[in-house]
Amino acid sequence: MTVLRRWPQVLWLTVVWVLLWGTISVKIVIGGVLVAVAVTALFPLPLLPRLPFRPWALLQLGGHLLADLVVSGAQVAWETLRYGPGARAGIVAVPLLTESERITTFVAAATALTPGSVVLQIDRAGGRLYVYTLGLRGPADATRVRRQMERLQDRMMRTLGEKR
């Protein structure tokens, strides 16, 4: 039974179901499990090796991402108000620290929360991410972006990486 091996997905779908109902009762939980099993059995995703679960690291990562989002929002707002049409940006090549495709995906998604940045291009063969960042004033600021991305990748690997 592959559904049994996909229990994390069943668990997650059941949680979403219960949250959507807004109340918790035996009937709703049973209904949620049935729907989750049906969805998992009918639309199977490829089975990947399970990610490590490190609650403390995950919590820290969440906290950092939240802080990034707040700084990000403020920074983009500042660019808008201070420079407006004259805002400057840059595209910086950042060395990719991980081989794993999944972690690369998570890093790319998390980049969208770091101040003013978004990943434009992933060069897996060359081990590089190309990151667009709003609010660069000169080539020297590229170093700051690289350092920021390095920290983000480091945190992501510490949370979801295979080994430490």
Add this chain to the structure above:
Amino acid sequence: MITDVVSAVFLLLGALSCLLGALGLVRLPDLPARLQAATKPQTLGLLLILLGTAIRLEFENAATLILVILFQAVTAPVISQIVARSAYRTGTLDRDALVVDELAERMEREAREGGPAGRK
């Protein structure tokens, strides 16, 4: 009383953040820059507004709001990345507004050498 004040502060900050995002959409020079305004202050604004709302609600009803912000946080980056990438490729990006462009340097080099320019 205190929850009212805290809730109001969150709601107003959230609304301000959304307003600044909307302003960025109008004032910033090109598509990727506007994309930043559409994702960062908007997501932050939504988060603050939902927080403000959640404070006034009972826990049961507030739980659904967690899903709203979670899916927003998961989907917004994916979309912004795809749009930014297309913007770069189709040239809707204002190259004069860039102080560094290390991707262009690489694509030029690859074009010279006849390699595939920027495989994903």
